Amino acid sequence: MRPTKRDELVQKALTAFYSNGFNATGMDMLVKETGISKTSMYKHFRTKEDLILAVLRLRDENFRNWLYRRMEELADDPKEQLISMFDALEEWFSEPGYKGCMFIKASSEYQDASHPIHKQSADHKRMLETHMSDLATKARLNNPEPLARKLLLLKEGAIVTAHLGHTENAAQDAKAAAVQVLHAHNS
Amino acid sequence: MRPTKRDELVQKALTAFYSNGFNATGMDMLVKETGISKTSMYKHFRTKEDLILAVLRLRDENFRNWLYRRMEELADDPKEQLISMFDALEEWFSEPGYKGCMFIKASSEYQDASHPIHKQSADHKRMLETHMSDLATKARLNNPEPLARKLLLLKEGAIVTAHLGHTENAAQDAKAAAVQVLHAHNS
């Protein structure tokens, strides 16, 4: 197996889908932007949907790896790591091509809850929840699961608000709220 | 001017766009679902984009009216009205056809910040922010603007989380967080 060409396709398709949307990015545009022939694409993926699912898998891996690592780099203490999630988000929001969360967009374009793309997006959010809940447990905070859910609500809110762009500093607003919420979960 | 036919079109188009998405809803499907001829549609709106903008205006009006009224019905005190926003949201989330926020979806499909549809979605969020900030001022809470922004972060987070459906009670989680945040803004 030579994974390079396939991985190159998925990587470049990710960029195209992220900045143009799923429905709005046709396979011919993908040919143009990736430089990979359509014949080759359809040898690797039977349908466009299969390609999108592969793109989402890559995005899940990249994003979670990046976020978890960045949180660890920004703080040692697990409690402070939870808070520093919002500093990591701020870095993301201020990147030039920031266009919101790929999974929120995927679930916007594939709304049916039973659709594979929708389900895979939900899986991504679930994994984040598990991780944050584990961190809250390590930090010996009260009611770790509800706390994790609250922090993630702030995260999702900040992501869409930063994209809608009607607020300057969504990440720092979310961080301030997180500190206040977290204070209520101290023993 | 007979506004009935045009309003009927916008109202029915709203339903179709909300449950199918914007790109995924073609004009021919709109003809089928509204019972209004395509010729007539294009006499009222020069492009599909114009129709979408009219749909978003209606949605903005309906949603803000509904939310503000519901908050007033659920509580007298302005501070409690802010909290009861999340009870109103819970009612919305549990409606059968709930599919998330139309403006978030619009900004997902029309990502460019300079696009009229994107800008109009941002306007909607801004108006919510102004209203909540006014309420926070009336309630004599500290730092009303930052507080309003935090509550709205929780609102947006709850909306997308309820749609992604990976959590049972997004509205109540958001409400609990809101209470904790609001506590920190008491004098």
Next chain:
DNA sequence: AACAAAGTGTACCGATCTGTTCACTTTGTT
């Protein structure tokens, strides 16, 4: 050198997209 796997380029399929045209019918007003 030989062979198979992998990739390319182009033309094509039927369906659907936004938007237009045109001849016709309904409706409201005077």
Next chain:
DNA sequence: AACAAAGTGAACAGATCGGTACACTTTGTT
């Protein structure tokens, strides 16, 4: 009764959609 505004239905245009067919070239392995 007459007239204009508003609405209808169906065909059509040109582009694009996801996906396929086919003949060809490149690449890696032995």
